[in-house]
Amino acid sequence: MAGEKILIVDDxxxxxxxxxxxxxxNKYNVVVAHDAVMAVSVARKENPDLIILDIGLPAGDGFxxxxxxxxxxxxxxxPIIILTAREPTDNKExxxxxxxxxxxxxxxxxxxxxxxxxxxxxxxxx
Amino acid sequence: MSQSADLAHTILLLDDxxxxxxxxxxxxxxxxxxLLCAHSADxxxxxxxxxxxxxxxxxxxxPGMTGTExxxxxxxxxxxxxxxxxxxxxxxxxxxxxINAGAISQFFTKPCNAEALALSIRTALDQKDLAVALERxxxxxxxxxxxxxxHISHELRSPLTxxxxxxxxxxxxxxxxxxxxxxxxxxxxxxxINQLRSMVSDLLDCARTDTGKxxxxxxxxxxxxxxxxxxxxxQPSAAERDIALCTHLPRELPAVFVDPxxxxxxxxNLIDNGIKFTPAQGTITLGTRELDDAAxxxxxxxxxxxxxxxxxxxxxxxxxxxxxxxxxxxxxQGLGLGLYIxxxxxxxxxxxxxxxxxxGHGSTFCFTLPRLVID
Numbered sequence: 070m071a072g073e074k075i076l077i078v079d080d081x082x083x084x085x086x087x088x089x090x091x092x093x094x095n096k097y098n099v100v101v102a103h104d105a106v107m108a109v110s111v112a113r114k115e116n117p118d119l120i121i122l123d124i125g126l127p128a129g130d131g132f133x134x135x136x137x138x139x140x141x142x143x144x145x146x147x148p149i150i151i152l153t154a155r156e157p158t159d160n161k162e163x164x165x166x167x168x169x170x171x172x173x174x175x176x177x178x179x180x181x182x183x184x185x186x187x188x189x190x191x192x193x194x195x
Numbered sequence: 196m197s198q199s200a201d202l203a204h205t206i207l208l209l210d211d212x213x214x215x216x217x218x219x220x221x222x223x224x225x226x227x228x229x230l231l232c233a234h235s236a237d238x239x240x241x242x243x244x245x246x247x248x249x250x251x252x253x254x255x256x257x258p259g260m261t262g263t264e265x266x267x268x269x270x271x272x273x274x275x276x277x278x279x280x281x282x283x284x285x286x287x288x289x290x291x292x293x294i295n296a297g298a299i300s301q302f303f304t305k306p307c308n309a310e311a312l313a314l315s316i317r318t319a320l321d322q323k324d325l326a327v328a329l330e331r332x333x334x335x336x337x338x339x340x341x342x343x344x345x346h347i348s349h350e351l352r353s354p355l356t357x358x359x360x361x362x363x364x365x366x367x368x369x370x371x372x373x374x375x376x377x378x379x380x381x382x383x384x385x386x387x388i389n390q391l392r393s394m395v396s397d398l399l400d401c402a403r404t405d406t407g408k409x410x411x412x413x414x415x416x417x418x419x420x421x422x423x424x425x426x427x428x429x430q431p432s433a434a435e436r437d438i439a440l441c442t443h444l445p446r447e448l449p450a451v452f453v454d455p456x457x458x459x460x461x462x463x464n465l466i467d468n469g470i471k472f473t474p475a476q477g478t479i480t481l482g483t484r485e486l487d488d489a490a491x492x493x494x495x496x497x498x499x500x501x502x503x504x505x506x507x508x509x510x511x512x513x514x515x516x517x518x519x520x521x522x523x524x525x526x527x528q529g530l531g532l533g534l535y536i537x538x539x540x541x542x543x544x545x546x547x548x549x550x551x552x553x554x555g556h557g558s559t560f561c562f563t564l565p566r567l568v569i570d
Binding site for chain 1: 345348349350352353355356357359360361363364367369370388392399403408409410412456
């Protein structure tokens with residue numbers, strides 16, 4: 070199970086480091102991006118197995134990133150977990166309907182997030 | 196009969212005598228209203244059901260139904276419509292009856308003074324416009340408040356997330372072994388982070404009850420795994436206060452039509468409250484109850500062995516910011532919004548929530564959820 074590559078997209082550096090530590094401790098390889106443009110370019114270069122994506126980002130937002138990835142055939146299959154401080158009321162339904170595997174509001178319980186990552190990587194439907 | 200026009204206000208005139216109707220129309224001809232005319236109460240109701248009407252002017256003496264009776268019915272069905280009555284015999288008795296039964300705004304004697312009638316209608320409509328404008332302004336203010344609170348909540352969540360991440364990194368030993376004292380201290384930090392997190396959520400939920408944005412997305416759900424999960428989550432904080440969490444549930448719970456996230460929120464809140472307000476060695480029991488008058492609903496109960504709630508407070512605790520004076524002094528915790536939000540959420544599931552309590556003997560919080568009924 071371990072060793073899969075996860076791309077974290079978040080513009081908050083502290084959270085990026087925190088999540089990086091957590092995921093590495095769970096034996097995942099981590100690559101990071103901190104804006105919408107970089108998210109797509111890192112995804113193309115690294116071809117991650119899963120993407121953890123914030124919504125509020127510089128140079129676009131999480132929805133823009135999702136749309137761009139969907140339009141790239143080689144990347145359109147990558148499961149995306151939305152992790153945002155924004156309200157689920159305004160964003161959850163939209164994120165899921167636009168193809169996100171799961172939606173979590175920050176701060177998310179570690180166990181919940183890791184379970185979702187594991188499920189997404191094992192191809193368990195959300 | 197109507198002069199249809201895209202005018203802002205519509206006046207309905209009712210009189211069985213065509214010449215009175217014509218006189219009324221002439222009187223109001225210069226005013227910028229759409230005028231609808233009816234010769235009978237039935238005809239008037241047909242118009243009321245199909246058109247937006249702001250003011251009704253009705254004759255008192257008509258065959259079939261008096262103006263008072265007609266306006267009383269209008270008041271019942273369309274309370275927002277301003278009602279005027281015209282009568283040939285304006286005795287005090289008739290006037291009082293009309294005012295009491297139909298909540299009439301004003302009385303006119305025939306033949307009525309056209310200018311006075313027009314002025315009264317204008318005044319009534321101005322008042323209405325003002326009320327509409329006020330309501331719009333209130334909605335706008337609520338929108339701004341909602342956006343502001345969303346923004347604040349977002350801004351508070353970001354640092355909270357980083358704090359949570361690193362505290363759990365430390366607690367899980369990902370940056371080195373901890374000694375027991377360090378672990379204990381970090382657990383206290385974590386507990387406070389969780390409190391802060393739920394306060395941020397409550398604050399926003401509470402603001403959203405005003406703007407109608409506190410929404411639920413129900414689906415058919417089995418409660419058993421949800422309950423197990425919640426109890427597992429709350430077990431540590433109950434154990435810490437030496438409180439036992441028990442269940443007294445039937446082997447199989449019927450499926451319920453609920454929003455999974457919201458129902459988790461309600462149950463967590465109720466059990467968490469129990470933990471907060473129950474002294475050490477107490478028990479919190481999650482159970483169900485049969486309701487004779489609500490077979491389509493599952494009634495869940497959360498019973499604690501705390502101090503109980505005084506009878507005069509059993510309604511009040513579900514209101515906003517309602518922790519009673521005593522509890523504020525003794526164990527003030529949280530914002531006092533939890534039960535209010537629970538009530539709002541349960542009512543959005545068509546259920547209801549209440550508490551039964553005897554001071555000194557604990558409390559039972561009960562709430563109902565729409566259940567699957569198999570005949």
